[in-house]
Amino acid sequence: MLYFLYMVRTTIGVLRGGTSSEYDLSLKTGAAILAALPEEKYDMRDIFVDKRGYWNTRGVPVDPARALSQMDVIVNALHGGVGEDGSVQRILERAGVPYTGARPIAVHQSLNKIRMHEILKNANVRMPHTVAFTLHDALSTGEMTEIVFAEMGPPYLVKPASEGASHGIAFAATIADLPDVLGDVLDSFGAAIVQQYMRGREAAVGVIESFRNEDTYTLPPAEVITPGGARFVAANEKKELMALASLAHHALGLSHFSIADFIVTPHAVFLLEVNAIPALYPGAVFPQMLESVGSSVDEFIEHSIGLARA
Numbered sequence: 001m002l003y004f005l006y007m008v009r010t011t012i013g014v015l016r017g018g019t020s021s022e023y024d025l026s027l028k029t030g031a032a033i034l035a036a037l038p039e040e041k042y043d044m045r046d047i048f049v050d051k052r053g054y055w056n057t058r059g060v061p062v063d064p065a066r067a068l069s070q071m072d073v074i075v076n077a078l079h080g081g082v083g084e085d086g087s088v089q090r091i092l093e094r095a096g097v098p099y100t101g102a103r104p105i106a107v108h109q110s111l112n113k114i115r116m117h118e119i120l121k122n123a124n125v126r127m128p129h130t131v132a133f134t135l136h137d138a139l140s141t142g143e144m145t146e147i148v149f150a151e152m153g154p155p156y157l158v159k160p161a162s163e164g165a166s167h168g169i170a171f172a173a174t175i176a177d178l179p180d181v182l183g184d185v186l187d188s189f190g191a192a193i194v195q196q197y198m199r200g201r202e203a204a205v206g207v208i209e210s211f212r213n214e215d216t217y218t219l220p221p222a223e224v225i226t227p228g229g230a231r232f233v234a235a236n237e238k239k240e241l242m243a244l245a246s247l248a249h250h251a252l253g254l255s256h257f258s259i260a261d262f263i264v265t266p267h268a269v270f271l272l273e274v275n276a277i278p279a280l281y282p283g284a285v286f287p288q289m290l291e292s293v294g295s296s297v298d299e300f301i302e303h304s305i306g307l308a309r310a
Helices: 022-037 062-071 086-096 104-111 113-120 141-151 177-191 235-251 285-291 297-309
Strands: 010-017 042-049 056-057 073-076 130-133 156-160 170-172 191-196 201-211 213-218 222-225 229-234 257-264 271-276
Touching: 010 022, 010 056, 022 297, 042 271, 056 062, 056 213, 062 086, 062 285, 073 086, 073 297, 086 104, 086 271, 104 271, 113 130, 113 191, 113 235, 113 271, 130 141, 130 177, 141 177, 177 191, 201 285, 201 297, 213 235, 222 285, 235 257, 235 271, 285 297
Parallel strands: 010 042, 010 073
Antiparallel strands: 042 056, 130 191, 156 170, 156 191, 201 213, 201 222, 201 257, 222 229, 257 271
């Protein structure tokens, strides 16, 4: 008599697309995740969120609750917008489905640069000097400029308060440029931060929880070289970058993983931002950091699924 053994596959839903400016990047990260895991072990489901926020599976519109009811675990690959402001996380919490990444409040805190700066400043993480404004402030852009100039001189970077992937960032070379630049960013995004422009090398550090017998595992810091490349940071800078990335991850209350961006100047290291959902598409820096320690996107995703189900 012949006996056939059937492996029960885990159904994994991969959320990708979304309503943010990082839509195309999310599609690429989601595609990398869908291709990463073995079919004999996982039943991979592509959950596509279009630019209007509607969910689709297999090309058919679907109610989020119905789609989630069929999943064992959700891997969230929605960069920015609803994927990182806590909206999708609240939907997943209500559905009771395990999911990768940070919880709603923590992920919102990491996306909102104003709130992130407040939290990390209180945690003694060194960041560029920052002044925040919103359209609700009863100030003209000229008055805002006077406030900024009283605290720091030009040049300046003006950033949307809740955008990722460098979207919407503008440069003001002089104090005379700042009112128009700041006004444009506020009109487009509703809230903005002004930071003193700092010359230096950009670096990134990935953080993974409960990995390789460490509660908080920090990947080797990589200097970001455009386009699509990285080289690894000198030993004398490595320790500080790794410590700051770990400190920021925990100060923001993030879960499972994160990636922190830094500027390394001749005099000091400054943290720029922390992203709750690292890009995983080919050429992105996080996969290169994984490869540098003998890991891979495949291992990272399987590990993340395990964290979600723990």
